[in-house]
Structure formats: C-alpha cells, structure tokens
Amino acid sequence: MPSKNVKEPFVFILFGASGDLAKLKIFPALYEFALQHRFPEDFWIYGYARSEMTTEEFKKSFENSVREKFGDETNESALEKLLLHIDYFQGQYNAPADYKKLLDTLKKDSPEGTPLIAYYSVPPTAFNDISINLSPFKEHFDMRLTIEKPFGGDEATARDMFAILEEHFDEDNVYLLDHYLGKESVQSILSMRYTNSIINHLLKGQLIEYIQITSFEPFGIKERGRYFNEVGIIKDMVQSHLLQLLALVTMSMPNHLNAESVHREKYHILSALTFNPEKFLLLGQYDNYTKEKDIPEDSKTETFAALKLCIDQTDWAKVPIYIRTGKMMNRKSTYITIVLKKLSFQESIKGLKSNKLIIELQPEGHVYFKITNKRGGTYHEYHQMSPSESLACFGDDCLPEHGRLLLDVMNGERIHFLSFNEVIACWHFIDKVLKEAENQNIPLKKYSDGSEGPDGEIEFLDPIRKWHQI
Numbered sequence: 091m092p093s094k095n096v097k098e099p100f101v102f103i104l105f106g107a108s109g110d111l112a113k114l115k116i117f118p119a120l121y122e123f124a125l126q127h128r129f130p131e132d133f134w135i136y137g138y139a140r141s142e143m144t145t146e147e148f149k150k151s152f153e154n155s156v157r158e159k160f161g162d163e164t165n166e167s168a169l170e171k172l173l174l175h176i177d178y179f180q181g182q183y184n185a186p187a188d189y190k191k192l193l194d195t196l197k198k199d200s201p202e203g204t205p206l207i208a209y210y211s212v213p214p215t216a217f218n219d220i221s222i223n224l225s226p227f228k229e230h231f232d233m234r235l236t237i238e239k240p241f242g243g244d245e246a247t248a249r250d251m252f253a254i255l256e257e258h259f260d261e262d263n264v265y266l267l268d269h270y271l272g273k274e275s276v277q278s279i280l281s282m283r284y285t286n287s288i289i290n291h292l293l294k295g296q297l298i299e300y301i302q303i304t305s306f307e308p309f310g311i312k313e314r315g316r317y318f319n320e321v322g323i324i325k326d327m328v329q330s331h332l333l334q335l336l337a338l339v340t341m342s343m344p345n346h347l348n349a350e351s352v353h354r355e356k357y358h359i360l361s362a363l364t365f366n367p368e369k370f371l372l373l374g375q376y377d378n379y380t381k382e383k384d385i386p387e388d389s390k391t392e393t394f395a396a397l398k399l400c401i402d403q404t405d406w407a408k409v410p411i412y413i414r415t416g417k418m419m420n421r422k423s424t425y426i427t428i429v430l431k432k433l434s435f436q437e438s439i440k441g442l443k444s445n446k447l448i449i450e451l452q453p454e455g456h457v458y459f460k461i462t463n464k465r466g467g468t469y470h471e472y473h474q475m476s477p478s479e480s481l482a483c484f485g486d487d488c489l490p491e492h493g494r495l496l497l498d499v500m501n502g503e504r505i506h507f508l509s510f511n512e513v514i515a516c517w518h519f520i521d522k523v524l525k526e527a528e529n530q531n532i533p534l535k536k537y538s539d540g541s542e543g544p545d546g547e548i549e550f551l552d553p554i555r556k557w558h559q560i
C-alpha cells in the first residue's frame with residue numbers, strides 16, 4: 091500500500107496546460123498518483139490555457155503524454171478512470187471574465203473550503219495576471235498556488251512578484267517549487283540529518299575543512315535556448331538548485347521537522363552567503379554553444395561557472411565552499427563533498443587523506459563516507475574505505491520529483507518548498523556575484539564540448555585544492 095494518499099476532495103487547475111512542462115512532467119505525475127491509488131473519490135483536474143481545444147482534445151493530449159512516457163506499461167484502467175476527472179477550460183490569463191466563468195463552474199461541484207491547487211505552468215510573465223485574477227477564488231476555496239522556479243530574474247523582480255502575491259494571499263497559500271527539492275536523494279539530506287547524530291554532528295563548521303558541490307550535465311540547452319541565453323547558468327542552476335543544496339547541508343537542524351523551522355534555518359544560511367572578490371569566480375562557455383538553435387553568434391552567456399564562497403557566520407567563517415556547474419560536460423553528475431579537518435596529530439601521518447562525507451544525488455543517489463584505515467599486515471600504509479548506502483527509491487511507492495512535490499501540495503505540506511525570504515536572500519547574493527563579475531569584467535573561457543570545463547579552473551579559485559572526483 092502506498093504510504094501517502096490525498097484524503098480530501100480537491101480541485102487542480104493547471105495553467106499553461108498546452109505547454110511542455112505540463113506534458114513532460116505534470117500529466118505523467120498525475121497518472122502515477124492514479125496508478126498508485128493516491129486520489130480520493132472526488133477530485134477535479136482542469137487544464138487552463140489560451141489555446142483552442144475541446145475537452146476531448148485535451149484528454150487526448152494528456153493520454154498521449156502518458157503513453158509516451160510509460161509505453162506498453164501504461165495501465166489502461168487507471169488511465170481511463172483518471173480521464174473521467176479531467177476537463178479543459180479555455181481562457182486568457184489576464185481576463186477577469188474568464189476567471190469568473192471558471193469560478194462559477196467550480197463552485198457548482200465543490201463545497202466551500204475545498205483545496206484548490208493552481209499550478210503555474212506558464213512563462214513568468216503571466217504569473218502576476220494569474221495571481222491577481224485568482225484572488226476572488228479565495229472566498230470559496232482553500233488556495234494553494236504552486237509556482238515553479240524561476241521566481242523572478244533578480245532580487246527586485248522577485249520582490250515585485252512576492253508583493254503582488256502578498257497583496258492577495260498569505261504566504262502560506264503559496265508553494266514555491268524548485269524541482270530539485272522533490273528528488274528522493276535531496277529529500278534524504280534532511281531526513282538523514284534529522285535521524286542520524288553521526289551525520290548531523292559532523293556537519294559543523296568547526297569540523298569541516300571545505301565543501302564542494304558539483305553539478306554537471308552532459309547535454310547543452312536542448313529546446314530552452316532563448317530562455318537560457320537570457321539567464322545563464324548562474325541564475326539557472328546556482329541561484330536556487332545549488333544554493334538550496336548548500337543550505338540543506340549547512341543549516342542548523344531544527345528540533346522540529348516542520349516547514350516554518352526548516353525555512354528559518356535555511357534562511358539563516360542563505361542570508362549570510364558572501365565571497366571574497368579576489369579570484370572568486372570562473373566563467374566558461376562550451377565551444378559549440380553559439381551554434382545552438384536561438385543562440386546569437388556573439389552570445390556572452392556562461393554555460394559553466396565555478397564559484398568560491400563562504401558563510402558569514404561564526405561557525406562557518408573559515409570554511410571555503412566551492413560550487414561548479416556546467417552544461418555539455420563529460421558526464422551527468424551532481425554530488426556534494428564534505429571534507430573534514432584532520433586533527434593535529436593526524437597531520438603528521440604521511441599520506442593520510444582527510445575523511446570525507448559524499449552525498450551523490452545524480453545519476454544515482456548514494457551517501458558514503460571515505461574513512462581511512464591501515465592496510466592489513468605490518469606495513470604502515472593507509473587506504474580509504476567507503477561504506478556506502480543507496481539513496482534511491484525502490485518499489486511501488488516511488489514518485490518522480492514533480493509528483494513528490496505535488497502530493498505535498500495536495501496534502502498542504504510546505505516543508506520541501508521555498509519561503510519568500512529564502513528566494514530573496516539567494517537573489518541578493520547572486521545579484522552581488524553578477525555585479526562583481528561585471529565590474530571585474532571576468533572573461534568567458536571556452537571549453538571543449540564533453541570536457542571537465544575550462545582548464546585550470548580549480549587552481550584559479552584555490553591553488554591548494556583539487557575537485558573531488560567520484
């Protein structure tokens with residue numbers, strides 16, 4: 091039996107239901123809920139978009155996206171039953187009359203207080219219109235606005251977006267979704283820290299020599315050229331995904347594992363991020379980037395970044411943190427390496443390597459320690475052992491990232507979402523990084539497609555360290 095179901099009837103409205111994210115992620119996730127019997131008896135799923143489509147055509151597009159993902163393994167009966175709950179509503183995002191019609195329709199079926207999940211699967215330019223026009227719905231529904239990153243394009247635009255949301259809703263009504271936080275392996279960071287003193291005691295600034303976070307993708311920008319070229323990899327990857335990982339490993343563990351406490355502790359870290367402007371950033375662009383679709387020949391957008399930063403708090407003040415991320419790299423790999431300090435007597439042991447805690451997030455989730463022991467026999471030689479545990483989900487209770495998070499929204503659970511403050515703090519830091527990069531006119535280094543990024547980048551950031559390889 092699945093561990094978590096949706097018990098109460100709900101309404102789900104997918105804005106931008108004609109788009110890519112809907113087809114690639116949301117429809118298959120809803121199908122998996124149905125397959126795993128997670129839905130209550132009564133629920134209503136509406137696709138909302140401007141495109142002209144009948145309900146039958148919308149159902150067909152839903153069905154096609156499920157079949158594309160699950161092929162011959164599609165469960166016909168689960169899909170058929172789910173399609174009975176699905177409808178399409180054609181409307182503009184900025185037309186109050188369309189929302190009024192929608193509200194009147196929804197009110198007929200659902201009693202007052204029914205949760206209404208509004209999923210913003212549209213470009214950010216449409217976010218504010220949707221928020222404003224959904225305002226009257228709160229008189230009847232328990233609103234849960236689910237907004238996928240990017241949350242604005244800098245601190246100022248994020249603040250504007252949150253100001254509009256706060257004019258019409260409470261922050262508790264808003265679920266800011268970063269899909270990284272729906273990954274099984276990422277969610278494990280929090281649960282491992284909460285349940286294991288051994289890990290939690292090690293994650294203290296006084297014990298750590300440095301932290302490295304690597305996130306490589308072996309492909310380029312796919313169909314997202316226009317978007318990516320405007321933002322670059324620092325905004326696309328570091329601003330939310332990788333700073334969230336950093337916050338999860340460095341924050342103080344609250345006594346209670348609830349949304350408010352976790353958001354507060356993450357914010358303490360994210361609002362203290364800083365950097366020393368000397369040799370803090372290296373930028374790269376893969377050789378064939380400007381030959382990609384929708385990319386201008388003279389584009390100066392970075393597709394690789396390596397950044398050295400620190401946390402300006404007493405406990406973490408002397409711990410360097412290195413983040414590197416790139417597209418078109420030699421492998422798919424996301425992992426965090428936490429290197430522990432050696433004790434003074436260990437410094438004198440020749441060849442002794444530092445202990446490491448490694449949390450591997452992609453392609454496979456694993457957590458392991460690198461601990462050192464003497465080799466068997468009479469030689470004084472040391473080697474590293476790696477007790478390892480998978481962080482993957484096995485069995486029939488697993489859900490993809492968007493599914494994990496959507497299930498939380500349906501159950502009103504906010505722990506794996508971001509607070510407004512966290513997002514503002516991240517933008518504040520990233521805006522400073524980008525401003526300094528511009529002031530220093532940091533050059534863009536070319537790197538070969540399928541490589542490790544620009545040559546010599548770690549030596550540039552720090553002459554004594556190497557990137558930990560897995």
Ligand code: NDP
Pocket residue numbers: 105106107108109110111112114138139140141183210211212213214215216238239240
């Ligand atoms: P799309 O560009 O496919 O847009 C989704 C739908 O929004 C379109 O089908 C269209 O529907 C409507 N739309 C398109 N342009 C505009 C516009 N200028 N103004 C108003 N409506 C418009 O986006 P995606 O589906 O790829 O992504 C949706 C959101 O999720 C975006 O915010 C994106 O940044 C974010 N995201 C997407 C990811 C992905 O993998 N695709 C990954 C992570 C985040 P219609 O014209 O029928 O109304």
